[in-house]
Amino acid sequence: YRLAVTTGKVGVWDWNIETNEIYLSPNLKAILGYADHEIPNDINKWVTYVHPEDAEYVMHEATEYMEGRSPKYEVYHRMCHKDGSIRWILVRGKVLKDTNGKAYRMIGVDIDVTERTHADEELQKYKEHLENLVEERTAELKQTQNHLFQSVKLASLGEMATGIAHEVNNPLGIISMASEMSRLEIKKENYDRLNTYLKQ
Numbered sequence: 001y002r003l004a005v006t007t008g009k010v011g012v013w014d015w016n017i018e019t020n021e022i023y024l025s026p027n028l029k030a031i032l033g034y035a036d037h038e039i040p041n042d043i044n045k046w047v048t049y050v051h052p053e054d055a056e057y058v059m060h061e062a063t064e065y066m067e068g069r070s071p072k073y074e075v076y077h078r079m080c081h082k083d084g085s086i087r088w089i090l091v092r093g094k095v096l097k098d099t100n101g102k103a104y105r106m107i108g109v110d111i112d113v114t115e116r117t118h119a120d121e122e123l124q125k126y127k128e129h130l131e132n133l134v135e136e137r138t139a140e141l142k143q144t145q146n147h148l149f150q151s152v153k154l155a156s157l158g159e160m161a162t163g164i165a166h167e168v169n170n171p172l173g174i175i176s177m178a179s180e181m182s183r184l185e186i187k188k189e190n191y192d193r194l195n196t197y198l199k200q
Helices: 002-007 026-031 043-049 055-066 114-188 191-199
Strands: 010-016 021-024 073-080 086-097 103-112
Touching (some): 010 026, 021 043, 026 103, 043 055, 055 073, 055 103, 073 103, 086 114, 114 191
Antiparallel strands (some): 010 021, 010 103, 073 086, 086 103
């Protein structure tokens, strides 16, 4: 049992609600870096190790569960380690009630999930980083696609302009040539040929 709870970073507690006495296992205290004798088995003292921002939430959830307004007691919160660091703890408890339905005892475990929490945070950061990369690459691909689309449009426009120019240049070439020939015939005063070129 000792090996299992030590390896799993699990601490056990047993709270007598009627007398307010509590048993805190040595392993539970060790999770926060303390020896067994350094933290007394006192509920009021124990709650002082709960992170100040989480203390009210932890007690509220316990009360909700003990009074039957919540189906289970499972709380994820922070606690203060002896070295000043923060430990993330998952607490699970079970209440025992008398025949009148009044809670008289609560037993549970505290599990140190700090490493898993940090791993989840790192995983979340990595996921966000990948999402940002995907967004950047998607934006770049859209921009490239827009450039390609514009290039295709310009190429099509160029082909159309070339076709139109060819269609216009042929008759313009004939008109230009007939004009030049007409000028020559005017100089020669050859009006019959001039008339033929003008008709063309």
